[in-house]
Amino acid sequence: MQTYRTLVFLAAFLTFDLIMFGAFVRLTDSGLGCPDWPGCYGHFTPLGAHASIQQALEAMPYGPVSAFQAWIEMIHRYAGAILGMLIIGFMVLAWRLRRSLPYRPTLATVIFGLVCLQGAFGAWTVTHRLMPVVVTTHLVLGMSLLAMLTWLAAREKSHAAVPAHAGNGRIWMVLGFIVLFLQLALGGWVSTNYAALACMDFPTCHGAWLPTMDFDSGFALLRGLGQASSGEIISQDALTAIHWTHRNFAFLVIALLGVLAWRWRHTSGLKGPARALLALLALQLLTGLTTIFFQWPLLIAVIHNGGAAALVLISTTLLWRLSRAGKPPSGRGHQHA
Incomplete structure (x- = not known):
């Protein structure tokens, strides 16, 4: 074993x-x-x-x-x-x-x-x-x-028992997990379309809260790299739509996961990953902004991707522990389903 x-x-x-x-x-x-x-x-x-x-x-x-x-x-x-x-x-x-x-x-x-x-x-x-x-x-x-x-x-892995009442938040963590993966897909779409620098200012984009955007072209799936569905070069408005969507959806992720992590930061069995989640959310916000202001430096961009992976790891850990709420500590040497 x-x-x-x-x-x-x-x-x-x-x-x-x-x-x-x-x-x-x-x-x-x-x-x-x-x-x-x-x-x-x-x-x-x-x-x-x-x-x-x-x-x-x-x-x-x-x-x-x-x-x-x-x-x-x-x-x-x-x-x-x-x-x-x-x-x-x-x-x-x-x-x-x-x-x-x-x-x-x-x-x-x-x-x-x-x-x-x-x-x-x-x-x-x-x-x-x-x-x-x-x-x-x-x-x-x-x-x-x-x-x-x-x-x-x-x-x-063994961990401290999670109190039964904490299990009530499991459905919210599932929702947070889904929202996180949607943001990961949006982030991947930004990266694979090279749209990270489509907006060079913050919190506005091109000096506007709602800049001119082409969502139809930006989120058309069946097209080649750097191309619109028509085969023409993808427009700046399409790249702006990709970047703007990822940027603003991030605030929903930070709000939802941040509230959950703050709620569990002192809860037995959850406080370790909850505090790590808060730190990672702050890191992602910082590296995301740094990417814009310093024009996508390689190291920061890699750290931003690593932070996204770490969010998945910590969120999964929290979800697993919430599934054990009210049960004996699980892990090596313990029986579990």
């Missing part, structure tokens, strides 16, 4: 790292560093593809292919493959140990299916030339995978 727990925690940790590194891939324009899949110009590493990379670099000196970008892209793929093997490992163990584990292997199996789907979207990200809807779905699936792995890991 110890091997099973170790694999679960390693998978959760690696998923968090992959989400942050995936942001680094996007922000350094390395998504097409190797424009085929799963290899790099048909080779296992960029070393074997050196001649092809050099040829692409000479043809397009400022294009998406360079040795640096190729390595970034391939390292992300290697880490994804390792994650897949970890998940296969603990899924197999969950089935082998199903009579001794205090829960069924259903979630482990669902996670295996999700990582396969995530791998498919990783491939389509390349083959569809960074199509925004594909890349955004890839990000949301990654966050969903992190949430499931966090839930799986939370079952293996």
